[in-house]
Amino acid sequence: MRSNTGSALDYYLGGRRFGGMVSGLSYAATTYSAFMLVVLTGLTYRGGVGALGFELIYFSGLTLLVVFGPRFWLAAKRWGFITPAEMLGARYGDRSVARLAAVLSLLFLMPYCTTQMAGIGLLLSGVTGEAIALWQAIAAGAALAIFWTLVAGLRSVAWTDAVQAAVMMLSALLAVGFVVAAIGGPGRFAERLAADHGPWLEVPGPGLWSLGTFLALAIPWFFFPLSNPQVSQRLFVTEDLRALRRMIFWVLGFGLVFTLIAVIWGFAALVLEPGLETPAGATPALLGSGVVPLPVSLLLIVGILSAAVSTLDSIALTLGSMVARDIMRQGEGRDARQILIGRVVVVLVVLFAAYFALRNAPIVDQLAALSAAGLVVTVPATVGAFFWRGGTAAGALASMIGGGALAIWLAMGAGVSVFDPRLAGSVIAASVGLFVGVSLVTRPRAEALDFKRDLRRDLDAHGVW
Numbered sequence: 001m002r003s004n005t006g007s008a009l010d011y012y013l014g015g016r017r018f019g020g021m022v023s024g025l026s027y028a029a030t031t032y033s034a035f036m037l038v039v040l041t042g043l044t045y046r047g048g049v050g051a052l053g054f055e056l057i058y059f060s061g062l063t064l065l066v067v068f069g070p071r072f073w074l075a076a077k078r079w080g081f082i083t084p085a086e087m088l089g090a091r092y093g094d095r096s097v098a099r100l101a102a103v104l105s106l107l108f109l110m111p112y113c114t115t116q117m118a119g120i121g122l123l124l125s126g127v128t129g130e131a132i133a134l135w136q137a138i139a140a141g142a143a144l145a146i147f148w149t150l151v152a153g154l155r156s157v158a159w160t161d162a163v164q165a166a167v168m169m170l171s172a173l174l175a176v177g178f179v180v181a182a183i184g185g186p187g188r189f190a191e192r193l194a195a196d197h198g199p200w201l202e203v204p205g206p207g208l209w210s211l212g213t214f215l216a217l218a219i220p221w222f223f224f225p226l227s228n229p230q231v232s233q234r235l236f237v238t239e240d241l242r243a244l245r246r247m248i249f250w251v252l253g254f255g256l257v258f259t260l261i262a263v264i265w266g267f268a269a270l271v272l273e274p275g276l277e278t279p280a281g282a283t284p285a286l287l288g289s290g291v292v293p294l295p296v297s298l299l300l301i302v303g304i305l306s307a308a309v310s311t312l313d314s315i316a317l318t319l320g321s322m323v324a325r326d327i328m329r330q331g332e333g334r335d336a337r338q339i340l341i342g343r344v345v346v347v348l349v350v351l352f353a354a355y356f357a358l359r360n361a362p363i364v365d366q367l368a369a370l371s372a373a374g375l376v377v378t379v380p381a382t383v384g385a386f387f388w389r390g391g392t393a394a395g396a397l398a399s400m401i402g403g404g405a406l407a408i409w410l411a412m413g414a415g416v417s418v419f420d421p422r423l424a425g426s427v428i429a430a431s432v433g434l435f436v437g438v439s440l441v442t443r444p445r446a447e448a449l450d451f452k453r454d455l456r457r458d459l460d461a462h463g464v465w
Contacts (some may be wrong), residue, residue: 030311037307056259075091084382085322170299175287178296212420220375380436392445395436
């Protein structure tokens, strides 16, 4: 907090002065949320090795950072962008593009925050046998998220993220080590898994995964680094491109190891605690089995809590910056007002998540499940911003409006499940088709920037393809 200068750039991006390790661990903690040891572990418990394939598709999507990371950073540095939506608006010369991208982020990320908050509540109440009540757990998570975000913006979020990422990794490694040792070591673990649960090691597995289900989940998540503003905004924060490259290596290394941990944890739960009614209960069941020492169990619970809070406060801060700069259009010279608006939005987002996590409203669950497919509608305009000079503001607006409306109608009107490839496939096809088609019959605005031309010299100077 003492390091903050009072500018919007400083509050939302830490003055673009982060090194590779802190920014990388912050990105990892934001991305690899409680989803890993709750949802991915549950998918492994229920459907087997297909969960590993799904998560590796997402992991391979992180290679998009190699292509787009330097471009995001150079564009933000040159034109002073703070939010990804602001960058799109400037590229297409229309602030309506920025406003629409921000509105879509609010629509699909606020319900996603609710799932993070619900994860905190269910985990803490579950592993303590409800000695910690659901509302108490949710209140604790909300208080932490609000406090860390309000204190110093991205500085406090990023540094607490970095520490929490280390806690997540250490606690998960220790817990997996004790569980595998309790089974009899890696060799015995593999033998029991193959003997008792052979179908879980085969493709497509015991019933959850099919090619359609796999594609429905994997394709939208592949584009996560570009579609989710809370992570793409992290590409603006490093002090230089060398730090950005180190950040990418930290993210890739953390992601690969943590993916393997989550899948092994799910298989270990299958061996030690078969027959659970709810796969999401695999982690509480393992922690309550007695094979993990209490101190390690407590550390892992703190790690999972940390994962959820780090995702929650990162999303809230990003939404705060987008509301202030893109929706309410508070420009340069109004830093204090931008920060005030952002802080108010942070509090409202976290309180919204806490309230609906307690209420368990069905529409919030539906929108949260739809978040990946809903946010992917911004990807065609993002890719076109850097690689197609013919892309227009009309094309960007059409792709986001048409794709977003189609996603909501298919999921909530026609009842198409997020596990059905028709949802993601139709939304992506419509977004790409509308962006290309409308751009071909309209002209770029006179005030639109030309990223492809204007960044070429900087990209060549830094050896970027």
